[in-house]
Amino acid sequence: MTLSMYQASVPVFIRNLSHLATILDKAAIHAAAKKIEPTVLIGARLYPDMLPLSRQVQIATDHAKNGSGRLAGAERPVFEDDESTFEQLQARIAKTIDYLKSLDAARFEGSDERDVTVPVRGRELVLNGLDYLLGFAQPNFYFHVSMAYAILRHSGVEIGKTDFIGPLPD
Numbered sequence: 001m002t003l004s005m006y007q008a009s010v011p012v013f014i015r016n017l018s019h020l021a022t023i024l025d026k027a028a029i030h031a032a033a034k035k036i037e038p039t040v041l042i043g044a045r046l047y048p049d050m051l052p053l054s055r056q057v058q059i060a061t062d063h064a065k066n067g068s069g070r071l072a073g074a075e076r077p078v079f080e081d082d083e084s085t086f087e088q089l090q091a092r093i094a095k096t097i098d099y100l101k102s103l104d105a106a107r108f109e110g111s112d113e114r115d116v117t118v119p120v121r122g123r124e125l126v127l128n129g130l131d132y133l134l135g136f137a138q139p140n141f142y143f144h145v146s147m148a149y150a151i152l153r154h155s156g157v158e159i160g161k162t163d164f165i166g167p168l169p170d
Contacts, residue, residue, distance in 0.1 A: 013064035066138030
């Protein structure tokens with residue numbers, strides 16, 4: 001069996017964004033139960049020079065939509081990066097999932113060998129699609145989802161590994 005670029009990207013991003021949405025739901029419930037102003041969690045960081053929760057979610061969604069969109073050769077939506085509530089972050093995740101679901105699997109055919117150009121820190125990085133997905137888009141996506149998880153866990157939200165990876169199969 002061959003794993004397609006579509007299968008290795010879109011469903012993976014959707015599944016993990018869904019888990020991130022669940023984690024954010026738990027964070028909102030935690031904030032309400034503990035009478036914590038939600039903006040405290042949304043602005044929380046693991047260390048002062050690291051990005052806050054809101055930015056981690058924004059960047060994770062960007063890597064999912066831009067990674068998949070680049071591989072499909074599709075126009076990618078641009079989001080404003082102005083989310084400041086759990087509801088707005090959830091809406092961003094939902095918009096990203098809707099975009100991912102709109103991508104046609106056929107557009108990914110041959111994307112493993114097509115060049116993908118990505119602006120990175122003032123220069124253009126050119127990688128074939130497979131290297132781009134496995135060596136850039138997914139690692140960056142997982143890093144920022146992991147940081148969002150870690151910020152919330154560090155902040156006392158009762159989440160665990162199953163929240164991050166999802167329930168185990170029966």
